Amino acid sequence: MPDDPNAPPYAASAASASAPPPIPPRTRPPVRDRTGLAILLMCATSFIFALQDGFSRVLGEGYPPALVVMIRYWVFAVFVIALVSRQPGGLKRAIRTRRPVTQILRGVILALEVMIMVEAFVRLGLVETHAVFTAYPLLVAALSGPVLGEKVGWRRWTAIGIGFAGILVILNPGGGVLQIEALLPFVAALMFALYGLLTRHVSRDDPSMVSFFWTAIAGAVAMTAVGIWDWQWLAPIDWLWMVGLCLCGMSSHYLLIRAYELAEASALQPFAYTQLVWVSILGVVVFSEVLRPNVVVGAVIVVLAGLFTLWRARVKSA
Incomplete structure (x- = not known):
């Protein structure tokens, strides 16, 4: 994958509604010794993403996933509106996009993906859901040809095959x-x-601030259309879980933005895999999930294959 700051990290937390953060343009290259701090921020972000998934599982066991994601997206949309309002041009600039259909489509796709992940957490658990989900970077590499017209060499195809094994x-x-x-x-x-x-694709025409805005708004509208039919008031204790979920969402996105301000995306993406470690610990300790040996071995194979595809894409881009 090209070294693109608009590319989302691995951490596709079902609660985070992961999206490319509005990264301010740098007036100078990132300072080398700040990469260590950026890595720490990425690891902290991955930990918070794991907590969000835990909150999502708790809420998803008692309420329809569409309802949980809808409320989460409402808060996410408010957070994004407040955030982009402070950027140059404000909301007026964030609304202007050269690819409105694609922006709306990607926002809807992400919202539905979040809902499916919450359902998976309830049915499979955190560990096995994320173990399978680690195939995401491999799918990006495999689809980059037909979707973006990029050339995928035999080395990356080999890694993709190993990853699916x-x-x-x-x-x-x-x-x-x-x-x-x-x-x-x-x-x-x-x-x-x-x-x-x-x-x-849209980053060729729209800055990340615009994509960030449309991700939140399109997703919030889509989830409202789906989740409003399942509306019910949460129990008082469950509102506390929801508050925790939303606070994690805002803090994780803030840390993610700070991390991308300090270092390049390609240097941080491998550390986003630490979310799998935190999720495994949370699943075993809190939710009494079983960490099967085949799941551990398979996840290691998929992660290594994914890291190789990221490295090959970086080499090719350089």
């Missing part, structure tokens, strides 16, 4: 996760990959 290890044909529910995180990964490619 890792997915088979996770699914464990004949047992384990191999059931219809296992399709949920894979479909979510496919949708997030498409969202990422569309983000890179």
